[in-house]
Amino acid sequence: MTIMAVLLFRRTHRSRNEGREPPKADLNNETEQDMQFFIDTADLEEIRAANELGVLDGVTTNPSLVAKIVQEPDRFTYDDFKAHIAKICEIVDGPVSAEVTTLTADEMIAQGEELASIDENVVVKCPLTLDGLKATRALSGSGIRVNATLVFTTTQAILAAKAGASYVSPFVGRLDDISTEGMALIRQIVTVYENYGYPTEVLVASIRHPQHVVEAALAGADVATIPYKVIGQLAKHPLTDNGLERFMKDAAIFGRE
Ligand code: G3P
Secondary structure, X not given: XXXXXXXXXXXXXXXXXXXXXXXXXXXXXXXXXXXXXXXXXXXXXXXXXXXXXXXXXXXXXXXXXXXXXXXXXXXXXXHHHHHHHHHHHHHOOOOXXXXXXXXXXXXXXXXXXXXXXXXXXXXXXXXXXXXXXXXXXXXXXXXXXXXXXXXXXXXXXXXXXHOOOOEEEEEHHHHHHXXXXXXXXXXXXHHHHHHHOOOOEEEEXXXXXXXXXXXXXXXXXXXXXXXXHHHHHHHOOHHHHHHHHHHHHHHHHHOOO
16 A cells, blocks of 8 residues: 555545544543454453453343353343343443344334333344344434444445444354455445445454454454453463563562562
8 A cells, every 4th residue: 555545544534433422431542543342242250351451342242142141041031131231231331232132123123222221321233134224224313323233245234324323243253154254344344434434333243363353453443342252362472471481480580579
């Protein structure tokens, strides 16, 4: 990329972000437009642990992630599900995606309103179906943020933006699973959104390993939603561990009181 092209890209990238709320944390090391890290789990312990690292901006859940943490499925009710989302909102001061479990637009709108009433940080996840689009338009029109989920093509992402979704969630891992490059989709969506100045944020989902996070950042994605295990892997390097061991050994000569 030439210097001119880089400058043009940066200007375009910034213009897509104009008018958005600045990232909530006012840390000294924050860049003009931070890449947001969400955790992709419904496990409260994982959410607490990730939150304590100080780099967590939000949470995404889906019905499968919630089902994973339910200990007594026969006794788990819809009220328990809503209470669980409320608990997540108490831990993390940032967007928490809660997914609708209905299929028609009317049902999704009613459920979306109910989920959004749990906490102001709840973002309603709607599937990218025709009914989901109608629900996305209605919910976002009434001021409720929507995360358009199960997105696998650029056309679906354009529809999500046109319907007013706050986030679009392309599933990169599931595309990789069927021998289709998930990150190519992210690059296309970022480009298309920049072309038209869509404010919808690109939330990279179905992340399986650290390289997905690197490539999401290189593509200029707004958010990566990352499983707890992968968040740990982001910090890990054997040379860091070896180097630390050596520093600790050498530091022994001057002690510590
Ligand atoms: O955020 C969506 C994500 O949970 C899907 O991940 O690993 O089930 O494809 P995965």
